[in-house]
Amino acid sequence: MRSSSRGAVDPFIVMDVMERARAAEAAGRRIIHMEVGQPGTPAPQGALRALSEYMMTDPLGYTVALGLPELRARIARMYDERHGLSLDPARVIVTAGSSGAFLLAFTALFEAGDRVGLGDPGYPSYRQILKALSLEPVGIPTRMQLRYQPVPEELPDDLAGLIVASPANPTGTMLDRPALAALIEAAAARGAAFVSDEIYHGIEYERRSVSALEISDEVYVINSFSKYYSMTGWRVGWMVVPEAHVRLVERLAQNLFICPPHASQVAALAALDCADELRGNLAVYAENRRLMMAGLPEAGFTRIAPPDGAFYVYADVSELTGDSLGFAGEILDKAGVAVTPGLDFDPVRGKGTLRFSYARATADIAEGLERLAAFMRAR
Numbered sequence: 001m002r003s004s005s006r007g008a009v010d011p012f013i014v015m016d017v018m019e020r021a022r023a024a025e026a027a028g029r030r031i032i033h034m035e036v037g038q039p040g041t042p043a044p045q046g047a048l049r050a051l052s053e054y055m056m057t058d059p060l061g062y063t064v065a066l067g068l069p070e071l072r073a074r075i076a077r078m079y080d081e082r083h084g085l086s087l088d089p090a091r092v093i094v095t096a097g098s099s100g101a102f103l104l105a106f107t108a109l110f111e112a113g114d115r116v117g118l119g120d121p122g123y124p125s126y127r128q129i130l131k132a133l134s135l136e137p138v139g140i141p142t143r144m145q146l147r148y149q150p151v152p153e154e155l156p157d158d159l160a161g162l163i164v165a166s167p168a169n170p171t172g173t174m175l176d177r178p179a180l181a182a183l184i185e186a187a188a189a190r191g192a193a194f195v196s197d198e199i200y201h202g203i204e205y206e207r208r209s210v211s212a213l214e215i216s217d218e219v220y221v222i223n224s225f226s227k228y229y230s231m232t233g234w235r236v237g238w239m240v241v242p243e244a245h246v247r248l249v250e251r252l253a254q255n256l257f258i259c260p261p262h263a264s265q266v267a268a269l270a271a272l273d274c275a276d277e278l279r280g281n282l283a284v285y286a287e288n289r290r291l292m293m294a295g296l297p298e299a300g301f302t303r304i305a306p307p308d309g310a311f312y313v314y315a316d317v318s319e320l321t322g323d324s325l326g327f328a329g330e331i332l333d334k335a336g337v338a339v340t341p342g343l344d345f346d347p348v349r350g351k352g353t354l355r356f357s358y359a360r361a362t363a364d365i366a367e368g369l370e371r372l373a374a375f376m377r378a379r
Contacts, residue, residue, distance in 0.1 A: 009128040013344040017328065021338040032368035033360055035338040037169060037312065039230040040360035041284070043267060044277045047231070050270035051263055060262045065254040066246075067094025067238070068262075071269045075238055078272055082201075083211050091240050093249055094260045094268075098199050098224035098237040102129050103256065105220045105239060106161075108249050109193040110135050114160035119150040121314065121345035121353065123169045123197070139348070144305050144316065147173040152186035162187045165197035166209060170345045170355040171314040172200075172307025177210045184216050194219045199237070202228030202278070204309035205286055218242055225264075227310070229271045230281060236264035285311050288358035288365045295369035296356065300376040311359040314342070318352030328354060335375035337368045 017035045025031050042048075054060075066072065069089070076089040095101040102125070110116060112134040118126050120139040127137040138156060142148045148171040150164065164183055166175040175183070180196075187194040196212035196219055212219045224237035241249055253259075271278075292313050293306060303316035321327040324341035332338050342353025358365050 006132050006134055009131050010124070010347075012124060012128070013325070014340045017332070017338055017340055020329075020332060024332065024336070029336055031332070032337045032364050032371060034356045034358065034365075034368050035340045036359070037227070037310075037357050038232050038359055039227065039281065039311075040364070041230045041281045043231045043234065044229065044271045044274035046274040046277070047229075047267040047271040051267045054266045055263070060266075063259045063262050063265060065257070065259050066250055067092070067260055068265045068269065071265050072238075074269055074272050079211070079213065079240075082208075083214055085211070085213055087213065087240065088243065090246060091243055093239045093241060093246070093253065094265060095237045095239055095253070096257050096260050097226065097235040098197070098222050099125065099129075100235075100257060100260070101222040101224075101237050101239040102126070103133075104249050104252050105195055105222065105241075106130060106133050106135060107252055107256075108241075108245060109195070109220065110160055115156070115158055116161040116163065117150070117155060117159045117192070118163045119148070119165075119168070120348065121148060121170055121342060121350065122163075123165060124344045126163050127347075139346070141349070144303070147171070147305055148314065149173055149175055149179065150183065151179075152182050155183075155186055155190070157190060159187070159190055159192040161193040161195060163195045163197060164212075165200075167200040167204060167307070167309030169200070169310060170312050170340070170342070171305055172310040172312045173305055174204065174207070174209055174308040176207075177214070180210055180212060181215045184212060184219065188216075188218070196221045198222065199224040200227050200310040203282060203285060203311060205289060206308065209309060213240060220245075225268045225271060228278060228282075229268070229274075230278075231264070231268065231271065234261070234264040234267060236260055236268045284362055285358065287362050288360075291362070291365050291369060292356065292358050295366075295373070299369065299373040301354075301356075301372075311357055313356045313358070314345075315354050315356065316352060317354050322351055324351050324354055331372070331375060334378075335371040337371050337375075
């Protein structure tokens with residue numbers, strides 16, 4: 001049967017690593033998971049209770065395409081609480097995870113063949129979703145000395161859009177307000193749409209993250225309940241768009257998704273008020289980060305940019321290997337630690353980098369670091 005060239009996207013390598021780790025576990029091995037960006041904590045208890053009670057009285061049918069009005073209003077209030085912004089709830093669109101938001105954003109903003117810039121290293125699905133929509137991803141090489149974030153003077157002139165993440169995956173680095181404002185201004189000067197990936201907001205350590213909405217209303221902001229709210233499998237996120245784009249995105253959402261999952265929206269609404277539990281989760285990540293920043297250099301992984309947020313450390317291992325995929329496989333086989341090859345995040349330079357996730361339990365992170373140190377001593 002024929003197939004479309006739009007389907008010829010690269011695999012999401014971390015998912016392949018997860019499968020290999022699962023097979024090792026099925027064979028009886030204990031694997032320490034430092035590959036996947038999935039919180040080790042469950043959805044907040046308040047979210048679970050709210051959904052359990054709701055299911056007793058409601059059939060959980062379709063919601064309106066833009067999401068439950070009460071959830072959109074609560075998200076808008078969160079921007080006031082966290083960023084001091086007065087946000088019209090009409091601009092908030094609830095989506096089927098951040099992945100659904102990216103599909104909506106890229107479809108609403110770009111024509112087939114448009115060139116869309118993204119920093120390398122960066123979240124691999126940006127590139128693959130763009131390809132699947134007949135768009136051209138344009139990698140913008142970043143440097144460890146600049147915290148692996150793009151800078152205005154290195155942006156191509158012919159971009160139709162720019163995607164920026166802060167805190168970023170795979171590096172955990174953040175943009176401060178002047179740096180973020182400079183990128184927004186540079187995109188506007190090129191006539192390029194600006195898409196801000198803010199799904200790791202809330203997971204920050206020494207300074208708070210800045211939303212693009214604090215700088216401009218002429219941006220698309222994408223967020224999710226997957227990371228800070230520990231709701232990866234619930235597949236619920238949101239986007240904030242300019243007022244003039246709400247109906248545009250609504251029409252797309254109606255046809256592509258009908259609506260986000262009703263049950264997940266109910267749980268998400270309650271999760272927004274589970275502040276104490278969420279702060280407890282953040283304390284775990286902070287301790288894990290402390291262990292990683294001490295343990296990775298001791299193990300021999302010294303070329304890293306300290307993460308400001310999220311739960312990743314991105315290491316330059318080019319002095320150790322020119323084959324990050326093979327190196328990650330060796331670490332899994334010999335140390336029982338699953339890590340992600342940098343090829344997922346940078347198709348050019350990623351053969352010399354690894355990503356370590358510290359989203360799991362602190363005891364697992366400590367054990368994983370001990371295994372990594374032993375592996376490196378014996379190598």
